Amino acid sequence: MTGARRVTESALGRLGLSGRALVVAVPLVWLLVFFLIPFLVVAKISLSEVTIARPPYLPLLEWDGLRATLNLNFENYAYLWNDPLYGNAYLFSVRVAFVSATLALLIGFPMAYYIARSPEPRRTLLLTAVILPFWTSFLLRVYAWQGFLRSNGVINNTLISLGIIDTPIVMLQTDFAVYIGIVYTYLPFMILPLYANLVKLDDSLLEASADLGGRPVATFFYVTLPLSMPGIIAGFMLVFVPAIGEFVIPELLGGPNTLMIGRVLWNEFFANRDWPVASAVAIAMLVVLVVPIMALRSAQARAEEKR
Amino acid sequence: MKRGIFLPLVTVLGFVFLYAPILSLIVFSFNESRLVTVWGGFSTRWYGQLFRDPQILNAAWISLRVAVVSASIAVVLGTLVAFVLMRFGRFRSRALLTGMATAPLVMPEVITGLSLLLLFVSMEQLLGWPAGRGETTIIIAHITFCLAYVAVVVQSRLAGMDQSVEEAAMDLGARPVRVFFDITLPIIAPALVAGWLLAFTLSLDDLVIASFVTGPGASTLPMVIFSKVRLGVSPDVNALATIIIGIVALGVGIAMWQMRRAIRRDRE
């Protein structure tokens, strides 16, 4: 039998405590250095002036040997505010993300429901089939849609050869193609949380509703839908949030006028080499989009904890 | 809900929507013609061209290395985060850690990429490290955003685990570190595997962040594909896609087979 040893103020106790601190410190320091501090750097550079140099911005703090001068430059933000391009890009991104998430919900809900209600071997198989595309390269799947949507692409060729249309429909390089691309890419992210929620839905609840006189439509709106709300919210956010900042899909499928904010930032940085303005765009995006989303999420988490 | 034709119909159409583009990629990878959309007879010439393209081979190698290293480190750090948040109760900096561990999940890639690049530039100016950018900086960036995904996966597994099992081990004389390695780790192992695979895929798939933080000479596979695709049709990309899809399908097939076998063994 273990002799009960006293571990009060002993070295062991202190060692245990510092071991605990170490376990916390490793990821904490990593995230501080590589996640939090970078935003401070972005904020700093968003306040500096662009120049042709390496790196292409002027330092905030100048030291001429006698005194330091602080060159705070809010022009980049004023520029964002005054040029309608940026505001429009923000609004357009939110709209695209919202519409895409709604479309994904409309397609994803019946699919998730059907999969969740399927008998066992089929259920796992279908679920795997939903996840499978996710494991293949996202970029290549967007590229596949290029081949589908272009004027001499699969869809137009099929329609023409069937005699349904004479001249190809322009689909690639339109907003339509962007919606398709986003819904396509993020559909699994909608289906998975919905499935996880619907599979837990107790059959006897549906039976109880039917027993109490609820027709299928009533059962759906009064029982199934309210109970699957957490899944709907989770799925919606999983599509909506990454879609806002999307760069690849508008770049490859959209036209030159499909200006989503992620693409604007990319161009500002890589094409114009204007690091300060790109930084200002990032900070604005952070404040306008990311912070509200984070707040929403933590509010949601707290609400769930209370339940 | 109506038990009619509606649900199966939407499901079938949904799967057509998900798989038709992938199938067309595969079909046209065996196309003789350079046009990706016109069938010009069966050929494997694009596969040959792919394997003679040093740029693609090199990029694939870099991507694989980056993905393996960053997924492995992200699993360790992500598991630490999850464990600390689920088992350490209250401590100072808990809110900070929670925030920093969940924020990458909602952070647009362009912002993560830009901020890390600016960090690396500033660090180089101030500390002289990292000298230039390349594989190392990509790995650091990938660890940072993959860590959050691993933490989520592991956290949900820890939450679903009966905590009294850990207490039982302690009651039987195991010290905390021992409990972690004897009990907690084996029980959450499936989540670690899932987290690793997720991180590996995310890293292998990432174009935006890598484009920001890379330097000369370190082009990952997505970067090479992106530049090819942006220039127009390239059938060798189809060939590459087919190979990737083949590997993934094989992997998933093996995993499912293994799972079935494990379940059958348990039943006996």
Added chain:
Amino acid sequence: MSQPQPSLAPKPWLSSEATPFVRIQKVTKKFGDFTAVDDVSLDIYRGELFCLLGGSGCGKSTLLRMLAGFETPTEGRIIIDGQDMAGIAPYDRPTNMMFQSYALFPHMTVEANVAYGLLREGVRKAEARERVAEMLRMVQLTQFARRKPHQLSGGQRQRVALARALVKQPKLLLLDEPLGALDKKLREETQYELIRIQETLGVTFIIVTHDQEEAMTLSTRIGVMNAGEIVQVGEPPEIYEFPKSRFVADFVGSVNIFPGRVVEDEPDFIRLDSPEMGGTIHVGHGVSCTLNQQMWFAIRPEKITVTRDRPDAEHNVVQGLVEEVLYMGNLTAFRIRLDSGKTIRATRANLSRQEHEPISWDERVWLHWGDTSGVVLAQ
């Protein structure tokens, strides 16, 4: 009801010389504003099979977890076998616990589960294997040694959990609702099994349960808990027949309670005036009370006789109307509405297989109880 005899001195709690094995002294546990355990003091003796009985949230599990070392008392001391447990981690305590969920390690075989604790204290592999085999023989699981927990039935898992906790030969075994997850029949069998093992090994058991029947059958003594406090400690018959409060009377078994005012207080009897009863209650022994004090009279259903004709007795006779008759096999339960409007429960053992004209619904009947059958409670 068979009472297991403690393995050492009979009823050490009655002797003033016996040293308690576990001493819980003024222990309080608070979680934030919530007081889970409130100033509990309790002595438990070597070889006892002590039951902590109470409803959910009464603090019994928290008390058990403090003994195991998973929670630290906010105030007070816990002493086990003469040693203060303050600052001693669960892995260094001479106690082992059987968890309510059993908490078997899902990734280990039955054998590995049972061996785990031995290996942690440095027992050599060969010896551990022997002791595990012996333990598995004792709980009749030898042929399941190589199985994983999820391949076992509920009863088998329960026995693995017991074997795992016992193999280390702890001084004190803590059992958290050990029979809670088993069905009724298995529970009864396992109760006797637990008593047998406890007597064989002579280990001190502390059992947490919400099931009063289980507590009655198993324990040497019962501690009834309510809202974080121990409200009464005693041997099972004492708890049942001499409850100290309405809470205990009501929680353990079924009871009829009538409020009443003391109208006569003599050394060898008292009388209570109870409008709810519709008369006075005669109690045939002295009670420490004062005149006009508000008291409660508690009487168990089986102590009330139900007859068609007026019984030949001076006191404690009332009339009522049968509202409900429940045939329960071994006995018949009546619900009878008194003329005062209050309903009362009474049971009658079914001594013969067929009764000539049994008492039925809507009959007026007489109720009677002996003048020492009930208890007078001050709270």
